[in-house]
Amino acid sequence: MSAAHPTILATSGGLLRGHRTELEFAPLLHHAVELSGVHGRRPVVCHVGTAGGDQRWFNAAVSEAGQLAGVEVRHLNLFPMPPTADLDDYVRSSDVVWVNGGSVANLLAVWRVHGLDAVFRRAWESGVVLGGVSAGSICWFRGGTTDSFGPELRIVDNGLGLLPYGNGVHYDSEAARRPAVHAGVASGELPDTYCTDDGVGLVFRGTDLVEAVTERPGKGAYLVTADQAGDGVTERRIEPRALV
Template structure:
């Protein structure tokens, strides 16, 4: 069963209180004490992000670990010399936010891109927020180039099409995605709001989850000369 959960924004990295989406990830593993590994590569393995992950998922009785390429290993680390074996043992792998372009370059250099595909094909739940959501698609609409605008970026290609995140929180993302669709520089895309997430079964959207009123995901594509944006139905989680 190949599954990916793409989170537009939210969870332990953005919310102070325990988030329904983090609790939902744990429930998707269907394990009493799931093994969940965190990849903070997009943020350069910031210790603050690693700490927040271990605190949030440790409080939910998960067996947590992380794989870091920019920090010395500690007691929670998966070693870079043995990451394939350890990642394939996980129930879920979670990728954090940050610079998608830089993370992809590091993963490709280390061969992690092929291991992530192998994990997905073997049934490990893949999840991620922001950069950690876009990375799974053929393309992401990103500011990882550190320029003034968002640009399409070739990503891992596990999921078809493109992805935009934090969609309704920044009007420029919508404008740029529509322009990219019009210019055919990004394939038909899913655009995911903050406090919303899309769950894929194999390579198709199975459900969209929302834990804040008004948050959802959209299918965005060009039909003839018109860009179409269609909101997807949501399932509410949390209170």
């Protein structure tokens, strides 16, 4: 089973602190599984922790969260080496790819060394749902704002480009994010840019946004575009559908 159309869920959420476990799947990650259309068996989620350095303790916490959610979790670790010589099969035999946060600049560099940029494109085209949080959101776009290089936000413009837009994450929780996105769009460093408050996700089918969804009431998504006069930006709020 796979999604009927190439699908991406780009978020600023997806995992929560658990009640009895370190982590639990939050509604956004459950929604990624729902978008895959799996029925009658345990869905397979391929967790990718490259942006955080493939930390084994975090992998264990995600595995425990997956067990609680009734999901089979496999980990695509690239340190010290990939788990298989056939990354195409490893990824495309999953229902969902979920990429966690960290350094998007490092993530993109390491992925390209292993040819994962092409692997993920083929998986997306075949119906594997691609998703993730923060760096795991920005990576699917042309670029976005990042603290990969230091505390001062910079533009990363070499994303995988499956979605031909910019992406802004943690839009409400980190004060520097909104002005950095506005400056990037105004200068032309970023194209039209979709942004998410914490707890919000954007569902794309192909390259079209079909809806915004949220696991936190009152949060929003936004589209930032350059003014036609070329001297500023326009920000439009996109009201998300509540998942809970």
